[in-house]
Amino acid sequence: MTILFAVFLLTMLVITAIAIVRTPDLFAAVMLLGIFSLLMAANFFVLDAADVALTEAAVGAGISTVLFLGALALTAARERSSLAPPRLALVVVLITAATVVYATFDKPALGDPNAPVHQHVAPWYLEQTPVLIGIPNVVTAVLGSFRGYDTLGEVFVVFAAAIGVLFVLSGDRPLSAVFRPKDAPSTGGLKHHLIPRIVGKLLIPFILLFGFYVQFHGEYGPGGGFQAGAIIAAAVILYAVLEGEDRALVALPEPVLKGLVAGGALLYTAVGLVCMLLGGNFLEYSVLSADAVFGQQLGIILIEAGVGVAVTGVLLCIFHAFAARDNPA
Amino acid sequence: MQILGLYNYWVFVALLMIGFYAVIAKDNLIKKLIGLSIFQAAVFLLYISMDKVEGGTAPIIQPGAVDQIYSNPLPQVLILTAIVVGISTTALGLAIVVRIKEAYDTIEESEAAAMDREA
Numbered sequence: 001m002t003i004l005f006a007v008f009l010l011t012m013l014v015i016t017a018i019a020i021v022r023t024p025d026l027f028a029a030v031m032l033l034g035i036f037s038l039l040m041a042a043n044f045f046v047l048d049a050a051d052v053a054l055t056e057a058a059v060g061a062g063i064s065t066v067l068f069l070g071a072l073a074l075t076a077a078r079e080r081s082s083l084a085p086p087r088l089a090l091v092v093v094l095i096t097a098a099t100v101v102y103a104t105f106d107k108p109a110l111g112d113p114n115a116p117v118h119q120h121v122a123p124w125y126l127e128q129t130p131v132l133i134g135i136p137n138v139v140t141a142v143l144g145s146f147r148g149y150d151t152l153g154e155v156f157v158v159f160a161a162a163i164g165v166l167f168v169l170s171g172d173r174p175l176s177a178v179f180r181p182k183d184a185p186s187t188g189g190l191k192h193h194l195i196p197r198i199v200g201k202l203l204i205p206f207i208l209l210f211g212f213y214v215q216f217h218g219e220y221g222p223g224g225g226f227q228a229g230a231i232i233a234a235a236v237i238l239y240a241v242l243e244g245e246d247r248a249l250v251a252l253p254e255p256v257l258k259g260l261v262a263g264g265a266l267l268y269t270a271v272g273l274v275c276m277l278l279g280g281n282f283l284e285y286s287v288l289s290a291d292a293v294f295g296q297q298l299g300i301i302l303i304e305a306g307v308g309v310a311v312t313g314v315l316l317c318i319f320h321a322f323a324a325r326d327n328p329a
Numbered sequence: 330m331q332i333l334g335l336y337n338y339w340v341f342v343a344l345l346m347i348g349f350y351a352v353i354a355k356d357n358l359i360k361k362l363i364g365l366s367i368f369q370a371a372v373f374l375l376y377i378s379m380d381k382v383e384g385g386t387a388p389i390i391q392p393g394a395v396d397q398i399y400s401n402p403l404p405q406v407l408i409l410t411a412i413v414v415g416i417s418t419t420a421l422g423l424a425i426v427v428r429i430k431e432a433y434d435t436i437e438e439s440e441a442a443a444m445d446r447e448a
Contacts, residue, residue, distance in 0.1 A: 003333060006337075007333065007336060010336060010337065010340040011340075013340060013344060013374075014340055014343045014344065014347070017343075017344050017347040017348070017367050018347060020347075020351075020363060020367065021347055021350065021351045021355070021360075021363075021364065021367075026357070026359055026360065029360065029363055030363070033363055033366065033367075036367070036370070037370070040370050040373070040374065043374065043377075044373075044377050047337075047377045047378060047380065047381045047400075048380065048381055048382075048385055048386060048387045048388075048400035049377045049380060049387070049400070049404075049405045049408070050387040050389070051387075051405055051409055052373075052377060052405050052408050052409050052412070055409050055412045055413065056373070056412055059412050059413060059415075059416050060370070060412070060416075063416055064366070064416050064419065067416070067419070067420050067423060068359070068363070068423065070423075071359065071423040071424075071426060071427055072359065074427045074430065075359060075426060075427060075430040075436045076357075076359075076430070076436055079355070079356075079357040079359075079360055080356065080357065080437050080440075086353075086354040089350060089353045089354035090350070090354070092353065093346050093349055093350045093353070093354075094346075096346065096349065097342055097343075097345075097346040100342045100345065100346075101339060101342050104335055104338040104339065104341075104342065105335070107335065107338055109334025109335060110333075110334045110335070110336070110337050110338075110378060110381055111334070111381045111382055111383035111384075111385075112334075112383065113382050113383060113398070115379070117379045117380075117401060117403075117404070118382060118401055121403065122401040122402065122403050125402055125403065126388065126390075126399050126402065129390065130390055136389050136390045136391070136392070137388075137389045137390075138388040138389065138390065138399065138402040139388055139389075139402045139405050139406055139409065141402075142402050142403060142406045143406045143409065143410070147406060150406075150407075150410070151410060154410040154411075154413070154414050157414050157417065157418075158413060158414060158417045161414075161417030161418055161420060161421050162417065164421045164424070165420050165421050165424045168421070168424040168425055168427075168428055169424050169427065169428070171428065171431075220389075221389065222387065222389070224409075226409055226410060226412075226413045227409075229413075230413065311413055314417060315416075318417070318420045318424075321424070322420075322423070322424070322427070325427060
C-alpha cells in the first residue's frame with residue numbers, strides 16, 4: 001500500500017513540474033510550485049525523512065511562494081510567448097536524460113540495506129549518538145555536533161545571502177532605508193478583506209507556538225533551528241500580509257531584524273570560541289560542562305537557538321526588502 | 330519490485346531534466362529561477378531516496394525498541410540545511426531579477442541582451 005502511495009506521489013511530482021514549466025502565466029507557475037513543494041514534503045515523509053519534510057513544507061510551500069509572489073509584483077505576471085520551440089535545448093535535455101537514466105541502472109534498489117551509502121559513517125552515528133550525546137533525534141545530533149562545522153558554514157551562507165539581497169534591493173538608497181517604501185503609503189495589507197484577516201489572525205499564535213515547539217523539541221522529535229526559523233518567519237509574514245508591512249515592522253523593527261541575522265550567526269560562532277577558551281577544539285561541546293554528555297546537549301541547544309534566530313531574521317529581512325520595493329507599474 | 334526499486338531515481342531524472350530544460354530553454358528570468366528550484370528539488374529527492382532502508386523508520390532513537398532499523402540520518406542532515414540555503418540563494422536571484430526589470434524594463438533575457446548590444 002505504501003509503495004502505491006509513493007509511486008502516486010512521485011508521479012504527481014513529475015506532472016506538476018511539467019505544468020509549471022509549460023504555463024506562460026507566472027502567477028500560476030508560482031502557485032503550482034507551492035503544490036510541488038508540498039508533494040515533495042510528502043515524498044520526504046514517505047522516505048523516513050521527517051525533519052526534511054518539515055523543512056520543505058515550511059520553506060518550499062510557505063516562504064518560497066511568498067518571495068516569488070513578491071518578485072512577481074515587482075516584475076511581470078506573464079511570460080512573453082516564445083517565438084520558436086527551442087529544439088536544440090530539447091535535444092540536449094534528452095541526451096542528458098538518457099545518460100543519467102543509464103547511470104541509474106547501477107544504483108542499488110530503493111531501501112537496499114547493503115547500499116554503499118549505509119556502510120560508511122551512518123551506522124556509527126546511529127550507534128554513538130545515544131552514548132556520546134544522549135538525545136533521541138540522530139539528525140539533530142549529526143547536524144549540531146558531529147557535523148557542526150558544516151552547519152556553521154550553512155548559517156553563514158544564509159547570512160551572506162541576506163546581506164546580498166539587502167544590498168541589491170537597497171540600490172540607490174542608503175542601506176538603512178531598505179525596509180521603508182520610497183513614497184507610496186502602505187496599502188495596509190488585507191484590512192478590507194474581513195474573512196482572511198480574522199481567520200489568518202486566529203492562526204498566527206498557533207503557528208508561533210508550533211514554531212517554538214519545533215525549536216525546543218528538536219532534540220527529541222523532528223525539528224530544530226532551520227525548521228523553527230522558517231515557521232516563525234512564516235507567522236510574522238502572515239501578520240505582515242494581513243495587517244500591512246508597516247505594522248509588522250512596528251512589532252519587529254528593522255534594527256531587531258538585522259540584530260537577529262547577525263546575532264544568530266554570532267551566537268553559533270561564540271559557542272565554538274567558548275569551547276576553544278575552555279581548552280577544547282572549535283565546537284567541541286563536551287568541554288562546556290563537567291559531564292561531557294550534558295556539555296554536548298547544552299552546545300546543541302545553544303547552536304540550534306543561534307540557527308533558529310538567524311534563519312528567522314534572514315527570511316524576514318528578505319521578505320521586507322521585497323515588500324518595501326516600489327511597484328514600477 | 331526490482332523495477333519499482335529504481336522508480337525514485339527515474340523521477341529524479343525526470344525532475345532534473347524538466348528543471349534543466351526550463352533553465353536553458355526559457356527566456357523569462359523568473360521562469361529560469363523556477364526551473365532552478367525544480368532542479369534543486371530533484372537533487373534533494375535523490376539524496377533522500379538514498380537514505381531509505383527497507384523496514385526502517387525515521388532516525389529518532391526509540392528507547393526500549395530492540396532491533397529497530399533506522400534510515401540513514403546523514404543525507405537528511407545535508408538536505409535539511411540545503412533547503413534553507415536554497416531559498417536564500419533563490420531570494421538573491423529574485424532580487425537581481427527585480428533590479429534587471431528596473432534597469433531594462435523587461436525580464437526576458439533576449440530583450441535585455443538586445444538592449445545591451447544596441448548600447
